[in-house]
Amino acid sequence: MFEVLDRVREKPKAERQAIAFGAAGVVTGVIFIAWAISFFAFVNEQEDVTKSGEQFGIGAIMDSLQEANSRIRKEVGTAQEQLEYISSELQKGEPKTSGELEVSNIEDTQQITPPIVQEPEITPSGVEIIQI
Numbered sequence: 004m005f006e007v008l009d010r011v012r013e014k015p016k017a018e019r020q021a022i023a024f025g026a027a028g029v030v031t032g033v034i035f036i037a038w039a040i041s042f043f044a045f046v047n048e049q050e051d052v053t054k055s056g057e058q059f060g061i062g063a064i065m066d067s068l069q070e071a072n073s074r075i076r077k078e079v080g081t082a083q084e085q086l087e088y089i090s091s092e093l094q095k096g097e098p099k100t101s102g103e104l105e106v107s108n109i110e111d112t113q114q115i116t117p118p119i120v121q122e123p124e125i126t127p128s129g130v131e132i133i134q135i
Contacts, residue, residue, distance in 0.1 A: 011022055123131040 011019055014022075123133045125131055
């Protein structure tokens with residue numbers, strides 16, 4: 004290898020430049036051929052994936068948006084069904100279970116006064132104690 008380089012160094016400048024240009028062209032050609040082989044292998048692989056049913060690009064985006072739209076419509080439908088069920092149960096006047104509040108007219112109830120709150124006490128550590 005070093006002998007070849009020594010022989011090239013002994014040649015005139017124009018010939019050395021031609022050899023350097025040719026060597027650069029060969030290296031570039033080899034890199035281009037390797038890239039082209041890998042590129043076409045990738046394209047063929049993508050065609051196989053596309054044929055198997057997967058989509059890329061705008062079609063895939065549109066499909067996912069349609070799927071999201073159908074899920075939202077399904078959830079809205081479920082919420083409407085639940086609301087109708089609750090509304091029908093309230094209209095039936097079912098007996099109240101424990102823990103439910105009974106709503107009555109304000110005229111029938113007495114006015115509720117809020118509790119009296121005293122000024123807070125501050126402990127030596129700085130905690131406020133509020134008594135109701």
